[in-house]
Amino acid sequence: MFNIEEELKKLPSKPGVYLMHNAQDEIIYVGKAISLKNRVRQYFQSSRNLTPKIVQMVSHIARFEYIITDSELEALVLECNLIKEYRPKYNTMLMDDKTYPYIKVTTGEDYPRILLSRLVKKDKSKYFGPYTNGTAVKDTIELLRKIYKIRTCHRNLPKDIGVGRPCLYYHIGQCDAPCQGEISKEDYQKKIQEVLLFLGGNHGPVIQFLTDQMMAASEAMAYEKAMEYRDLIQSIHQISEKQKVTSSQMEDKDVIGLARAGNEAVVQVFFIRNGRLIGRDHYYLTGVENESRSEILTSFVKQFYGESPYIPRELMIPEMIEDGDIILQWLSARRGQKVFFRVPKKGQKERLVELACKNALNILNKDSEQMKREEARTIGAVRELADLLGLLPMERMEAYDISNISGFEKVGSMVVYEKGKPKRSAYRKFRIQGIQGQDDYHSLEEVLTRRFSHGQREQKELSEKDMDASMGSFSVFPDLILMDGGKGQVHIAEKVLMEMGLDIPVCGMVKDDYHRTRAVFFEEEEIAIDKTSEAFRLVTRIQDEAHRFAIEYHRSLRSKTQVRSILEDIPGIGPTRRKALMRHFGDINKIREASVEELKQVDSMNESAAEAVYHFFRDQSH
Numbered sequence: 073m074f075n076i077e078e079e080l081k082k083l084p085s086k087p088g089v090y091l092m093h094n095a096q097d098e099i100i101y102v103g104k105a106i107s108l109k110n111r112v113r114q115y116f117q118s119s120r121n122l123t124p125k126i127v128q129m130v131s132h133i134a135r136f137e138y139i140i141t142d143s144e145l146e147a148l149v150l151e152c153n154l155i156k157e158y159r160p161k162y163n164t165m166l167m168d169d170k171t172y173p174y175i176k177v178t179t180g181e182d183y184p185r186i187l188l189s190r191l192v193k194k195d196k197s198k199y200f201g202p203y204t205n206g207t208a209v210k211d212t213i214e215l216l217r218k219i220y221k222i223r224t225c226h227r228n229l230p231k232d233i234g235v236g237r238p239c240l241y242y243h244i245g246q247c248d249a250p251c252q253g254e255i256s257k258e259d260y261q262k263k264i265q266e267v268l269l270f271l272g273g274n275h276g277p278v279i280q281f282l283t284d285q286m287m288a289a290s291e292a293m294a295y296e297k298a299m300e301y302r303d304l305i306q307s308i309h310q311i312s313e314k315q316k317v318t319s320s321q322m323e324d325k326d327v328i329g330l331a332r333a334g335n336e337a338v339v340q341v342f343f344i345r346n347g348r349l350i351g352r353d354h355y356y357l358t359g360v361e362n363e364s365r366s367e368i369l370t371s372f373v374k375q376f377y378g379e380s381p382y383i384p385r386e387l388m389i390p391e392m393i394e395d396g397d398i399i400l401q402w403l404s405a406r407r408g409q410k411v412f413f414r415v416p417k418k419g420q421k422e423r424l425v426e427l428a429c430k431n432a433l434n435i436l437n438k439d440s441e442q443m444k445r446e447e448a449r450t451i452g453a454v455r456e457l458a459d460l461l462g463l464l465p466m467e468r469m470e471a472y473d474i475s476n477i478s479g480f481e482k483v484g485s486m487v488v489y490e491k492g493k494p495k496r497s498a499y500r501k502f503r504i505q506g507i508q509g510q511d512d513y514h515s516l517e518e519v520l521t522r523r524f525s526h527g528q529r530e531q532k533e534l535s536e537k538d539m540d541a542s543m544g545s546f547s548v549f550p551d552l553i554l555m556d557g558g559k560g561q562v563h564i565a566e567k568v569l570m571e572m573g574l575d576i577p578v579c580g581m582v583k584d585d586y587h588r589t590r591a592v593f594f595e596e597e598e599i600a601i602d603k604t605s606e607a608f609r610l611v612t613r614i615q616d617e618a619h620r621f622a623i624e625y626h627r628s629l630r631s632k633t634q635v636r637s638i639l640e641d642i643p644g645i646g647p648t649r650r651k652a653l654m655r656h657f658g659d660i661n662k663i664r665e666a667s668v669e670e671l672k673q674v675d676s677m678n679e680s681a682a683e684a685v686y687h688f689f690r691d692q693s694h
């Protein structure tokens with residue numbers, strides 16, 4: 073038994089990271105401290121100085137653990153990694169997990185290439201970005217390769233010059249074939265310099281070239297070609313249109329703005345590279361209630377730049393963040409050069425930060441209604457259903473269905489919804505093994521027994537290894553089980569749970585004569601649901617999803633079984649020839665239509681085997 077008071081006395085006065093666990097052993101909060109002893113003890117002293125969110129979190133702490141580090145910087149890095157891994161409920165969480173494309177010019181090579189990259193490495197290449205429009209980036213790379221005839225191959229030049237033949241791009245006029253020595257290194261480098269100028273913002277010459285080509289194609293009534301040039305021009309504008317904000321100081325910086333309302337916050341980031349605004353994007357954060365603006369910005373900076381492949385020289389922020397010095401030390405180490413925070417108070421830089429904040433507020437206001445509708449559709453619907461059934465708030469629901477046709481290849485499906493949304497990674501399929509004929513009740517009994525037996529085994533194994541129980545695919549049990557049917561299906565589930573010593577509520581989804589959801593069956597009572605309610609829509613979606621998933625699995629098994637069974641009935645066609653036939657033709661219908669000569673072309677098929685297959689299908693058709 074974990075005694076919190078006793079464990080608090082053992083805390084060291086050293087830097088480190090602490091992890092708070094609830095009664096289910098889930099990690100609900102991760103924090104760092106210069107002194108673990110001082111920081112962790114604060115949570116369990118007077119609650120007067122704690123925010124309501126932290127007070128609620130403390131009420132759920134069953135135990136805590138900690139990891140000692142050599143420095144506060146090391147603790148910061150570990151904290152960021154653990155928050156990313158566990159996504160604790162009471163930490164302010166960055167919801168978006170975006171990666172952005174960069175344009176990479178391999179200037180460290182004698183004959184450089186132009187590539188798309190989502191990583192920025194410390195190599196001799198030059199990187200441009202990040203860009204927020206991936207399609208425009210791909211179009212731009214392709215355009216630059218065509219205009220400047222830049223190579224796309226992976227040959228080691230100049231070592232491989234003259235080895236092999238030039239590729240197709242040379243023959244269609246899109247590469248100068250440096251691999252064959254058709255262009256000197258000096259001339260090739262001049263083209264690369266023009267590419268670098270373009271990527272640095274000098275788009276005029278390329279746009280003029282494309283415009284001239286578009287006009288010429290239009291005059292020649294080659295309208296499709298003209299449209300291609302127009303689309304290329306638009307792609308360049310999409311790359312360059314954000315570059316209206318410029319700075320005389322040719323710097324790399326990110327401008328960060330924040331807006332918040334209740335438990336929601338949006339951060340807007342302007343990406344400025346070489347003094348030009350090349351892109352912008354926004355990010356949602358949750359769990360920000362009772363957090364100060366500074367605390368929200370701190371959480372964002374740690375999570376966002378902990379994952380970003382590129383750290384700019386300067387971060388312009390609306391106010392100074394917490395632990396600013398140690399975070400700057402961490403970011404500077406990641407960049408390899410000194411990084412600065414700036415809180416501008418006047419001039420163009422202050423207006424840029426204000427503009428980012430206004431953009432964030434605009435997004436928050438615009439998306440607020442949409443987010444509320446989505447919450448009503450998901451979490452709100454779960455809350456409605458819990459109220460209707462008289463249950464405590466729920467998070468995870470599992471629904472089960474059986475699919476078979478005249479007892480053929482019976483299968484079961486398990487679909488999982490968490491917070492009102494499908495969690496497809498947790499879906500499971502069951503091939504019914506011990507039931508003969510069309511017996512849905514015993515099939516359900518087999519599926520549920522296998523599912524929860526597996527879960528109990530996983531829980532035991534994980535508990536013996538002292539691991540987090542959420543790691544097992546079956547070890548997390550639902551707050552509610554939904555059965556595709558009424559009283560009979562519910563009783564089967566309740567019987568299985570009782571035999572296994574589990575106390576999980578079971579609800580049946582009752583359909584009408586037209587196979588549409590009309591009510592739920594719970595605790596021996598059929599309960600009508602308002603058909604206009606979000607709870608009704610959620611139950612219908614779950615029932616349809618369980619049925620769809622089961623049918624999809626059943627069809628795939630039936631298709632495989634039918635193909636196998638037909639070929640197995642042909643005399644002289646064993647496993648090797650069956651595999652060879654399917655590999656060669658790919659489809660049972662093509663095998664059926666093949667001639668003897670075509671069948672003989674298959675590996676391991678001689679004339680007698682080919683004739684056996686040919687006559688088998690002909691005899692079947694009569």
